[in-house]
Amino acid sequence: MTGRVGEGGAVAAPAGVGARLPSPLLDVRDDRFDAHGVRLALKRDDLIHPDVVGNKWRKLTPNLAAAGQRTVVTFGGAYSNHLRATAAAGRLLGLRTLGVVRGDELADRPLNPSLARCAADGMRLRFVDRATYRRAAEPEVLAALLAALPLAPEDAYVVPEGGSNPLAVQGCVPLGRELRGRADVVAVACGTGGTLAGLAAGLDPEQRALGVPVVGGGFLAEATAGLQRAAFGERRGTWSLDDRFHWGGYARVPAPLREFADDFARRHGLAVERLYVAKLLWALLKLTEEGAFPAGTRLVAVVTGRPGPETDGQG
Numbered sequence: 001m002t003g004r005v006g007e008g009g010a011v012a013a014p015a016g017v018g019a020r021l022p023s024p025l026l027d028v029r030d031d032r033f034d035a036h037g038v039r040l041a042l043k044r045d046d047l048i049h050p051d052v053v054g055n056k057w058r059k060l061t062p063n064l065a066a067a068g069q070r071t072v073v074t075f076g077g078a079y080s081n082h083l084r085a086t087a088a089a090g091r092l093l094g095l096r097t098l099g100v101v102r103g104d105e106l107a108d109r110p111l112n113p114s115l116a117r118c119a120a121d122g123m124r125l126r127f128v129d130r131a132t133y134r135r136a137a138e139p140e141v142l143a144a145l146l147a148a149l150p151l152a153p154e155d156a157y158v159v160p161e162g163g164s165n166p167l168a169v170q171g172c173v174p175l176g177r178e179l180r181g182r183a184d185v186v187a188v189a190c191g192t193g194g195t196l197a198g199l200a201a202g203l204d205p206e207q208r209a210l211g212v213p214v215v216g217g218g219f220l221a222e223a224t225a226g227l228q229r230a231a232f233g234e235r236r237g238t239w240s241l242d243d244r245f246h247w248g249g250y251a252r253v254p255a256p257l258r259e260f261a262d263d264f265a266r267r268h269g270l271a272v273e274r275l276y277v278a279k280l281l282w283a284l285l286k287l288t289e290e291g292a293f294p295a296g297t298r299l300v301a302v303v304t305g306r307p308g309p310e311t312d313g314q315g
């Protein structure tokens, strides 16, 4: 299956990419939310595309259109959803992709299921040590990396780790627009904050976007505001973050969270991605139980992903 990058920055979608947009919005009856008068609905961005799931589809398509014929170079950890999505989108659109993976010790081991999928989708993988990886966004480090690949700078289209740049943020604006008039609070799990930045910009001002970071650190409000300024020249929308409910790391799926996710799957017949989505739903339940949402609140949780290869708690 091949797609085509259209003129004027638009991806010629359905032939190659076949996205289902707008994504469905489904009410769920859950007695734990019902008990507080909170009406929960799921924005099923996991149904946008079978291979390029959720927020990654929204973030990647404008970037792949901008890449033209260049090789898409991007960065991620060994279980990165972003790398997997980029590899799949590259295959669908007939673009070359190159993944720079954190951890040179991985180079000598068999690929884990996540990286094996990237490779099967045609992504070339390069492993770099953690010190280099941390500095990969710095121009000289990046230039040296590209030279070693080898790839001429003019043949590379570089997408940052996690995929968040101004085009990605703009790509997430329709997520908010699709929810106008249909929610009071829209909650999304955050890694880089790019999805939250676009979502908030697409909502009406009386609607609130709520970001739940999956790792702690308190850097995310600044990062999200910075992404909005880069994408729109200003801060947009009504949004906030609540980072009390993180679990301490991307690769950690501790037992209580696993149990929560399994229980949610049983109740609703929906297996959810655990590194982000289960954490989001868990946080929303805690917030609901704390009385954070007044009775009658229409609360939408964005299902940004579906289950994939996971580390199941090995840090």
Ligand SMILES: *Cc1c(COP(=O)(O)O)cnc(C)c1O
Pocket (backbone or CB within 6 Å): 054, 055, 056, 081, 082, 162, 164, 189, 190, 191, 192, 193, 194, 195, 196, 273, 276, 277, 304, 305, 306
């Ligand atoms: C990448 C990802 C996120 C976080 O997106 P950001 O734009 O980096 O905040 C949320 N959920 C899932 C499933 C993801 O893969």
